[in-house]
Amino acid sequence: xxxxxxxxxxxxxxxxxxxxMINFFIINHPKSSKYLTAGxxxxxxxxxxxxGSTLSVNSYRGKPLLLWFVATWCSSCAEGNSALASNxxxxxxxxxxxxxxxxxxxxxxxGMSISRFIxxxxxxxxxxxxxxxxxxxxxxxxxxxxFQPDIYYLISxxxxxxxxxxxxxxxxPALENIITNAGL
Numbered sequence: 001x002x003x004x005x006x007x008x009x010x011x012x013x014x015x016x017x018x019x020x021m022i023n024f025f026i027i028n029h030p031k032s033s034k035y036l037t038a039g040x041x042x043x044x045x046x047x048x049x050x051x052g053s054t055l056s057v058n059s060y061r062g063k064p065l066l067l068w069f070v071a072t073w074c075s076s077c078a079e080g081n082s083a084l085a086s087n088x089x090x091x092x093x094x095x096x097x098x099x100x101x102x103x104x105x106x107x108x109x110x111g112m113s114i115s116r117f118i119x120x121x122x123x124x125x126x127x128x129x130x131x132x133x134x135x136x137x138x139x140x141x142x143x144x145x146x147f148q149p150d151i152y153y154l155i156s157x158x159x160x161x162x163x164x165x166x167x168x169x170x171x172x173p174a175l176e177n178i179i180t181n182a183g184l
Contacts, residue, residue: 035141035151035164036141036164037161037164038160038161038164040161041159042153042155042159042160042161044056044159045057045137045141046134046137047099047101047133048132048134049129049130049131060097060099060155061157062157063096063097063157064094064096064156064157065099065154066091066098066099066154066175067101067152067153067154067155068099068100068150068153068168069101069103069148069152070103070114070117070150071102071103071107071109072113072116072117073109073112073149074149074150076149076168077117077121077150078117079169081100081117081121081122081128082122082169083168083172084122084168084172085125087172087176088125088128090176090179094180095184096154097129098128100118101114101131102114102117102130102131103133103138103142103147104132104133104134104137104138104139107147114130114131114132115130118130150166151164151166152165152166157184162178162182163175
């Protein structure tokens with residue numbers, strides 16, 4: 001009898017934990033079934049820039065924007081910084097602004113600061129603007145429950161999403177093609 005009560009208590013705790021997780025990741029998340037997609041308007045969330053100012057995705061309206069969400073412990077993100085630094089002339093010549101954002105709480109794993117991350121792996125380039133995404137911004141741009149540590153969006157001057165990708169290091173050729181074909 002004592003074992004049955006103990007087992008029942010474990011089952012109740014597990015059900016409560018499951019309900020909390022479902023509530024957190026699905027019910028309270030407006031885009032829980034998919035990433036934002038090409039053609040949608042990029043949500044205008046604010047983020048904390050490395051210099052301490054608060055900026056918005058909307059503040060880049062009128063210019064093409066590469067909005068890149070990273071985790072500073074992520075090796076593919078580090079490779080992406082190096083690849084981006086090697087191809088920076090292309091982005092600059094097309095006036096594509098680049099904002100690299102550390103996802104909220106570094107997706108729960110401790111990493112270095114975003115400014116140090118960009119400096120170390122991006123060959124100390126100053127063209128890439130760094131910042132930290134808010135909790136809500138991370139949820140909307142990176143769909144739970146399986147967060148991707150390396151996801152990016154190419155956003156048109158009008159604020160429409162042109163392209164969504166994972167793994168920037170391997171995605172630069174596709175980005176360059178889309179930017180060229182879009183006449184940006």
